[in-house]
Amino acid sequence: MATPATIEKTRSSGWLSNLIHLVKELAKSMKATLPYLMGWTENHKEVTEEYPDRISARMPEDLPIRFRGILNNDISNCSGCKNCVSACPIDCIRLETEPGPEKNVSWVAVYDIDIAKCMFCGLCVESCPTGSLQHTRQYEGAVLHLRDMVYSFGRGWATSEMKEKWQSEQISKEAVDLERAKTRLSPVGSEFKRLLKEKKE
Numbered sequence: 585m586a587t588p589a590t591i592e593k594t595r596s597s598g599w600l601s602n603l604i605h606l607v608k609e610l611a612k613s614m615k616a617t618l619p620y621l622m623g624w625t626e627n628h629k630e631v632t633e634e635y636p637d638r639i640s641a642r643m644p645e646d647l648p649i650r651f652r653g654i655l656n657n658d659i660s661n662c663s664g665c666k667n668c669v670s671a672c673p674i675d676c677i678r679l680e681t682e683p684g685p686e687k688n689v690s691w692v693a694v695y696d697i698d699i700a701k702c703m704f705c706g707l708c709v710e711s712c713p714t715g716s717l718q719h720t721r722q723y724e725g726a727v728l729h730l731r732d733m734v735y736s737f738g739r740g741w742a743t744s745e746m747k748e749k750w751q752s753e754q755i756s757k758e759a760v761d762l763e764r765a766k767t768r769l770s771p772v773g774s775e776f777k778r779l780l781k782e783k784k785e
């Protein structure tokens with residue numbers, strides 16, 4: 585049977601071994617931490633990224649080649665075809681268009697992606713015929729308010745001045761096209777072309 589003296593001895597040795605263990609573990613962790621704390625980092629490989637740096641120069645290299653980060657739409661190349669909207673399984677994309685300066689290309693007034701809902705599946709990017717919609721290599725998107733996670737790429741609604749300008753440009757373009765077509769088709773035009781060709785020869 586253990587005597588009180590033996591129990592006391594065991595207790596004190598347990599306490600001592602715990603303390604030794606603690607000091608050893610502390611020394612181990614300080615061995616990794618101290619060089620960073622004191623700025624002696626030449627011989628130590630960094631294992632963490634500084635927050636809130638968006639992406640350090642090294643990070644893009646570390647990411648996989650097909651990494652799908654936060655979406656970006658180069659709106660100048662976006663035709664407003666809405667393929668991406670149809671492809672998105674969770675309706676993250678809001679797209680609103682109106683007639684623009686070019687006949688068969690819509691003016692993308694609103695193009696919002698709710699990144700808070702996005703699951704980075706890439707289906708929208710795959711379906712984009714112009715390649716305007718792309719995943720970036722950016723993954724850091726922390727914001728204070730949920731509403732700030734809606735990324736807007738739209739050009740804004742066209743003003744009446746813009747519409748008038750586009751309309752007059754369209755009318756003059758059509759007039760030029762019509763003239764060209766007439767020249768191509770009319771006998772006078774054909775004769776003129778023949779004479780011009782002869783002159784060159």
Ligand code: SF4
Pocket residue numbers: 671672673674675676677697701702703704705706707708709
């Ligand atoms: S990546 Fe997927 S979830 Fe995100 S917007 Fe595109 S289709 Fe929708």
Ligand code: SF4
Pocket residue numbers: 657661662663664665666667668669679711712713714715716717
């Ligand atoms: S699929 Fe591409 S081109 Fe079509 S609306 Fe979406 S981003 Fe624009």
